[in-house]
Amino acid sequence: MIRDxxxxxxxxxxxxxxxxxxTHGMKATGExxxxxxxxxxxxxxxxxxxxxFWAGVPLMALAFYSxxxxxxxxxxxxxxxxxxxxxxxxxxxxxxILGEEISVARWAGVVLxxxxxxxxxxx
Amino acid sequence: MAxxxxxRIKTLIMVLAMVVCANVGDLMLKRGMTQIGAVPLSLNxxxxxxxxxxxxxxxxxxxxxxxxxxxxxxxxxSWADYSYVMPAGAFGYALLxxxxxxxxHESVSPRRWIGVVLICxxxxxxGQTKPRTxxxxxxxxxx
Numbered sequence: 001m002i003r004d005x006x007x008x009x010x011x012x013x014x015x016x017x018x019x020x021x022x023t024h025g026m027k028a029t030g031e032x033x034x035x036x037x038x039x040x041x042x043x044x045x046x047x048x049x050x051x052x053f054w055a056g057v058p059l060m061a062l063a064f065y066s067x068x069x070x071x072x073x074x075x076x077x078x079x080x081x082x083x084x085x086x087x088x089x090x091x092x093x094x095x096x097i098l099g100e101e102i103s104v105a106r107w108a109g110v111v112l113x114x115x116x117x118x119x120x121x122x123x
Numbered sequence: 124m125a126x127x128x129x130x131r132i133k134t135l136i137m138v139l140a141m142v143v144c145a146n147v148g149d150l151m152l153k154r155g156m157t158q159i160g161a162v163p164l165s166l167n168x169x170x171x172x173x174x175x176x177x178x179x180x181x182x183x184x185x186x187x188x189x190x191x192x193x194x195x196x197x198x199x200x201s202w203a204d205y206s207y208v209m210p211a212g213a214f215g216y217a218l219l220x221x222x223x224x225x226x227x228h229e230s231v232s233p234r235r236w237i238g239v240v241l242i243c244x245x246x247x248x249x250g251q252t253k254p255r256t257x258x259x260x261x262x263x264x265x266x
Binding site: 019020022023026027029030031032035040043044047053087090091093094095098099100101102103105106108109110111112113114115116117118119120121122123 | 133194197198200201202204205206207209210213216217220232234235237238239240241242243244245246247248249250251252253256257
């Protein structure tokens with residue numbers, strides 16, 4: 001039980017911090033001038049040169065492996081609902097780390113999505 | 124505001140691309156791994172399974188779609204909020220349930236339907252908020 005909780009914490013924290021690092025890197029990269037193949041390739045080139053992107057990748061890889069290990073210990077109907085906590089943790093990170101503005105409607109939406117994912121995965 | 128409308132449309136298109144690519148990619152990986160069969164956890168078994176995966180066409184189609192997912196995810200995050208994109212991506216769970224009912228004729232429990240409704244309402248609520256709340260100035264400061 002304790003090892004489940006610990007690995008779940010690793011999973012949630014690594015996936016959200018990885019995604020936050022990648023978001024930060026992409027905002028710093030700036031959006032592609034237009035959504036055409038050449039412009040998107042140039043954007044990708046710039047993004048791959050961004051340190052925050054490369055900080056995010058190993059965190060997301062670690063989150064992926066913790067998910068695999070957790071799935072080998074517990075049924076999926078426990079693992080996915082529990083990891084739906086990431087929606088709330090990610091929103092807190094977006095607010096306090098990325099400085100995004102979370103309106104009441106957005107908070108309400110996040111909480112509903114979190115509960116909804118938990119119910120869908122629980123079967 | 125015209126630019127706000129444009130922002131909303133292109134965000135919506137990218138989120139849809141993300142959801143479709145992620146789900147098709149996962150489905151192809153699952154189908155490919157089913158063709159390969161259970162992987163024995165021995166050195167020989169892993170070597171053999173590795174060879175089978177890199178020569179399996181279905182696995183490569185899956186990798187292609189998952190690369191498309193990562194690319195659309197990175198692109199949309201270059202202009203939209205993380206707290207906007209992340210919950211919107213959960214629409215995939217609802218979509219999978221509909222697909223399972225329509226194509227695989229799976230029966231879905233009432234609890235799962237309630238979950239699908241909550242996700243759809245949640246995504247609609249988030250979708251109504253402004254896709255981007257941080258400013259260009261903040262971006263330059265972090266660049």
